[in-house]
Amino acid sequence: MNFKIIEFKEIESTNKYIKENLDKLRGFDVIVADRQLSGYGRRSRDWFDNSDNLSFSILVKTVLSDRIGLITQLAASAVHRALKGFEIDSEIKWPNDVVINSKKICGILVETILIDGVLNTVIGIGLNVNNSKFSKDLSNKATSMFMENGTTFDKSIVLKVLLKEVGKSLTQYFNKTDEFLSVCRNNSSLIGEYVFIEKNRRVKIINIDNFGRLLVEENGETLTFIGSEVSLNNLYNG
Ligand code: BTN
Numbered sequence: 001m002n003f004k005i006i007e008f009k010e011i012e013s014t015n016k017y018i019k020e021n022l023d024k025l026r027g028f029d030v031i032v033a034d035r036q037l038s039g040y041g042r043r044s045r046d047w048f049d050n051s052d053n054l055s056f057s058i059l060v061k062t063v064l065s066d067r068i069g070l071i072t073q074l075a076a077s078a079v080h081r082a083l084k085g086f087e088i089d090s091e092i093k094w095p096n097d098v099v100i101n102s103k104k105i106c107g108i109l110v111e112t113i114l115i116d117g118v119l120n121t122v123i124g125i126g127l128n129v130n131n132s133k134f135s136k137d138l139s140n141k142a143t144s145m146f147m148e149n150g151t152t153f154d155k156s157i158v159l160k161v162l163l164k165e166v167g168k169s170l171t172q173y174f175n176k177t178d179e180f181l182s183v184c185r186n187n188s189s190l191i192g193e194y195v196f197i198e199k200n201r202r203v204k205i206i207n208i209d210n211f212g213r214l215l216v217e218e219n220g221e222t223l224t225f226i227g228s229e230v231s232l233n234n235l236y237n238g
């Protein structure tokens with residue numbers, strides 16, 4: 001895959017930049033910021049960012065498809081494999097987090113804009129690379145590559161490795177072979193766990209289906225959720 005990297009020192013948000021410059025950008029353009037000033041995550045949450053993080057977004061142009069929910073999964077599998085290449089073992093917390101011992105090392109935000117039949121898909125990836133500590137409210141929830149193996153990483157090398165892995169997963173997506181789904185299933189931090197999807201609704205997580213949706217079991221019935229429908233913060237083992 002021919003990615004073209006466009007670098008910025010500081011930018012509000014790499015996802016936002018792509019969405020605002022769709023007319024100038026091409027498929028597989030990659031926007032990288034040494035630092036984002038107002039990076040954001042799902043549900044418009046702030047994304048903590050400084051120059052220790054790797055923050056970038058990839059523009060992918062496709063046709064409208066019911067397979068679009070797989071994009072977050074393919075990105076998560078790529079991050080998992082890239083981390084493994086740096087000897088860091090991680091788990092994928094459906095739909096869009098990569099975690100180590102329940103602490104988040106990477107967040108993924110996929111946004112889409114349909115223009116004249118072309119689906120512009122923005123894959124935003126925020127990876128904690130050289131962070132040596134986090135603020136009090138994040139310290140129990142976040143980790144970084146440095147904190148996991150004590151090495152400082154060159155962010156441009158980490159980006160290259162990540163793009164290579166994203167390229168592999170995208171090829172599987174375009175060929176509809178979707179091998180990346182096994183990476184998400186086999187390294188899921190959720191499958192087999194019980195979670196509350198609402199107060200008093202305790203369900204068992206069964207699997208991720210071929211469209212990237214979460215399958216859960218509630219009172220013997222199987223339910224299907226897409227990423228935007230559930231928040232899985234109340235995870236517990238039981
Ligand atoms: C989440 O945890 O909810 C997803 C976080 C995604 C953060 C990345 S950093 C690069 C890209 N630009 C943004 O503003 N957000 C994504």
